[in-house]
Amino acid sequence: MTKIITFITLLLVSTLWSQTNYEKEMQDALTTWQDGNSNEAIAKFEKIALVEKKSVLPSYYVSLINTTLAFKTKDFKEMNLFIQKAQKAQDEVNKFLPDDPEVLVLQAMIHTASIVYDPLANGRQLSAVVLNIYKMAEGIAPNNPRVVLSKAEFEIGMAEYFGQDTKPMCEQIAKSIELFANFKPESKFHPTWGIDKATKAIQNCK
Structure with missing residues (x-):
């Protein structure tokens, strides 16, 4: 009986520590991003995502920050790289929350960045896709x-x-x-x- 109680206590302590550590690292990554250190923030969110398999938020922010950087850069090669990185992280989020309005908005933003990157190749096809995504998100939220x-x-x-x-x-x-x-x-x-x-x-x- 004593062993069972000890095991349960250790399990609870471990869970609480894990939650506290997750919250601390998430807050640190968000603060890093808010301070303007985007690449450092991405690295921190990617690190959290590797450990916290049950949370899609780290991958969400990896996607969001890369998408934001894609719209800001004037270098088209760099823009394309940011879009690819954003979509890679977004794919992980889409697996778990494909119909979440926040996730839908971010996917639409990535497609919009692709349109800006190459309007002739992507404009006609992706514009309709983006509008449909927003229509879906609007219907949900x-x-x-x-x-x-x-x-x-x-x-x-x-x-x-x-x-x-x-x-x-x-x-x-x-x-x-x-x-x-x-x-x-x-x-x-x-x-x-x-x-x-x-x-x-x-x-x-x-």
Whole structure:
């Protein structure tokens, strides 16, 4: 009996330590990213992902950061590399949460980066795919601010390309800002990004 109690106690302590260590490393990686050290943050998230097989959040952030870097770089070879790295991490997330709205948004963003990288080769095919993904995400979580914002931003890009009115999309961006104010993430490590993008986008609308 004593051995059983000791075993259970050790198991609980080990589990608690593991959870605490995971939280500490996740917070450290997020802080590193927020401080502007993207490559270092990616390395930290990749390390966590290797250990924490039950959580897709580390891989999610690897994908998100690489996608963000893809949009920022002016080097097309580098952009393509970021897109490939983002999709590789995204594939791991898609295995477990293919219908999650946050995951759908990120997949749509990766496809959008591919369109920007090579509009002639990817524009027609992937534009329809992106719109379908956003439609799916909107059906699942119509009040998710990242769904509303990202869908509107993509539609603005298309509207500008075809010379169409962007006012309806700008109204959606304004709506996303209201949604951000009331959004509550599932945990402290779940996605909360986007308000800065929404604020910048609404300024561009004006």
